[in-house]
Amino acid sequence: MKRIKAATILIGLIFTCFSLVSAQVSRPEELKFPPLKFEPPKPAEFRMTLANGLRAYVKEARELPIVNITAIIPTGSLYVPKERAGLDELLSQCLIKGGTKTRTGSQIEERIDFLGGTLNFSVGERTATLSMSVLSKDLDEGLNIFFDVLMNPEFREDSLKLARDRMIEQMRSANDNPSQVLSREFQKVLYGEHPLTYQATKATVESITRDDLKAFHARYFFPKNIIIAAAGDFSREQLKNKINKYVAKWQNRSLSFPAVSKNFPEPEPGVYFIQKKINQGYVSIGHLGIEDTNPDYFAVQVMNFILGGGSFTSRITSKVRSDEGLAYNTGSRFTYRWGFPGTFSGYVQTKSETVGYAISLILKEFERIRQELVSEAEMETAINYYLESFADFFQSPINTMVNFAMLELQGKPMNYYDTYRDKIRAVTREKVLEVARKYIHPDKMVIMIVGDWEPCNKGSEKWPGPLEKLGRVHRVKLLDPLTGQLVE
Numbered sequence: 001m002k003r004i005k006a007a008t009i010l011i012g013l014i015f016t017c018f019s020l021v022s023a024q025v026s027r028p029e030e031l032k033f034p035p036l037k038f039e040p041p042k043p044a045e046f047r048m049t050l051a052n053g054l055r056a057y058v059k060e061a062r063e064l065p066i067v068n069i070t071a072i073i074p075t076g077s078l079y080v081p082k083e084r085a086g087l088d089e090l091l092s093q094c095l096i097k098g099g100t101k102t103r104t105g106s107q108i109e110e111r112i113d114f115l116g117g118t119l120n121f122s123v124g125e126r127t128a129t130l131s132m133s134v135l136s137k138d139l140d141e142g143l144n145i146f147f148d149v150l151m152n153p154e155f156r157e158d159s160l161k162l163a164r165d166r167m168i169e170q171m172r173s174a175n176d177n178p179s180q181v182l183s184r185e186f187q188k189v190l191y192g193e194h195p196l197t198y199q200a201t202k203a204t205v206e207s208i209t210r211d212d213l214k215a216f217h218a219r220y221f222f223p224k225n226i227i228i229a230a231a232g233d234f235s236r237e238q239l240k241n242k243i244n245k246y247v248a249k250w251q252n253r254s255l256s257f258p259a260v261s262k263n264f265p266e267p268e269p270g271v272y273f274i275q276k277k278i279n280q281g282y283v284s285i286g287h288l289g290i291e292d293t294n295p296d297y298f299a300v301q302v303m304n305f306i307l308g309g310g311s312f313t314s315r316i317t318s319k320v321r322s323d324e325g326l327a328y329n330t331g332s333r334f335t336y337r338w339g340f341p342g343t344f345s346g347y348v349q350t351k352s353e354t355v356g357y358a359i360s361l362i363l364k365e366f367e368r369i370r371q372e373l374v375s376e377a378e379m380e381t382a383i384n385y386y387l388e389s390f391a392d393f394f395q396s397p398i399n400t401m402v403n404f405a406m407l408e409l410q411g412k413p414m415n416y417y418d419t420y421r422d423k424i425r426a427v428t429r430e431k432v433l434e435v436a437r438k439y440i441h442p443d444k445m446v447i448m449i450v451g452d453w454e455p456c457n458k459g460s461e462k463w464p465g466p467l468e469k470l471g472r473v474h475r476v477k478l479l480d481p482l483t484g485q486l487v488e
Helices: 002-022 086-095 106-113 137-151 158-172 178-191 202-209 208-221 236-247 297-309 315-323 351-369 376-388 390-394 397-410 416-425 429-437 453-458
Strands: 047-049 054-059 066-073 119-122 127-135 227-232 270-275 278-286 330-334 343-351 446-451 474-475
Touching: 002 066, 047 416, 054 397, 054 453, 066 137, 066 397, 086 119, 086 158, 086 208, 086 446, 106 137, 106 474, 119 137, 127 137, 158 208, 178 270, 178 278, 178 343, 178 446, 202 278, 202 343, 208 429, 227 343, 227 416, 297 315, 297 330, 297 397, 297 416, 297 429, 315 330, 315 343, 315 351, 315 416, 315 446, 330 351, 343 351, 351 429, 351 446, 351 474, 376 390, 376 416, 376 429, 390 397
Parallel strands: 054 227, 270 446, 270 474
Antiparallel strands: 047 054, 066 127, 066 227, 119 127, 278 343, 278 446, 330 343
C-alpha cells in the first residue's frame, strides 16, 4: 500500500512539473537559456621563473589527487641533418627506455607502473615533450624520476639496438599504407628536398650512435631552453621549490638553432599518380597554404569550415558524400606548422572509377567559394562552431598550461585567447570571399592520386577519363624506404 501511495505521489509530481514547463513553452525551440559566459584565464597569472631561467606555467587544481607535468623543449626533426635522418625517432624511443646514470629503462618503467603513473616522451617537428602523471602522494618520487630522465639519459646500447631494429623493420612496410604514402609524397612535391620532408633509411638509422643521441640531447636540453607546464594537487610555491632542487644543479648552454630555408619549389600543376593495385583511389588536391601567424588566419579558418572542414555541414562533404555518395572520407583542410607555411588540400577516398568525378566536384567547390558570397546560414554555422568550441582550449588544467607555454615558445601574443573570439566574430561574408580568392589557387593545384591506373584513368559515365583532362600526368616512382633509391 505504501508503494502504491509513493508511486501515486511521484506520478503527480511528474505531471505537475510537465504542466509547469508546458505552461511556459509549447515547442522545444521556444525554450530559453541564459547566454553562456566564459572568460579565458590569463597566462601571466600562472607564469613562473624557476632556477637557472627555467620558465613554467603552473596551476593548482585540487579536485583530484593527481599531478601532471610536461617539459616542452624546442627541438625536433627539423634540426636533424639529412645524413642522420631518424635520430629524432631514436631519441623518442630511447630517452626513457635507455635509462639514466642510476636507473635502467626497465627500472624506470616498472617503478612508474608501480606508482600507477605514466611517463611518456615524444619528438615532433620542432618540439619534444616529456610528460608525467602521478598521484600527488607520489610527487616527490615522480619528480625525482622525471628530472633524472630529462637531465641524465644514458641511451644504453641495448635499447638503441632494439629501437634501430624496430625502425628498420617498420620501414619495410612504409610503402604499403596508401594514405601514408599519399601524405608523404604530397608533402615531398610541395616542399621539395627539405628538412620537413627528409626520410630515414636503413643506412642513416644504422649510422646513429649513442654519442650522437647524447650530443643532440646536450645541445638542446638545458633550463633556459625548456618550458614546464604543470597542473594538479600541489602548492605552487612548494612545487617551485621541489623543481628548483633539481634545476639549480643543471648548467645552461649557449644555443643557436640551425638555419632552415623557407624557399620551396613551385611544382608544375597537374596530376601526380602513384600506382598501387588497390580498388580505391586516395586523393589530395592542393598547394602550400599559410602560417598560423598570418593576419588572415581566422578568416581562412571560417572559410575552410564552410568549404570542407566543417564535417557534414561543409560544401565538399555535402556534395561528394551526401549528394553523390562517392566517399565516406572527404573534405578540405588548411594544415599549420610552426614557422612555415602549411598545406591547403581537398581530399577524398573513393572507388577507382569515380576518382576523376570526385576530383571534378571538389575543384568546382574550390571555384564556387572563390566566385560568390557564402550564405548567411553558412556563416552563422561556422562562426558559432568556433565560438562554442572556444572553451576546448581550456578543457583541462594541464592542457591550459601547455597551451600557454606554446604561446610563449612560438612567440605569439599572450593575449591570443583574449582576442580570439572577437577575431572570429569580425569575419564577414565579404572577407571569406576575399581570402578564398587570395589563398586558393586553381592554377597551382597539385592533384596527388594513389591508386590503380587503368580504372582511375578510365573514369565513369559521369566523368569519363582520361585523367590528363585534369592536367599533365606525372607518374611518381616510389623510393625503396630502406635504401632511399627508386623502386625498380
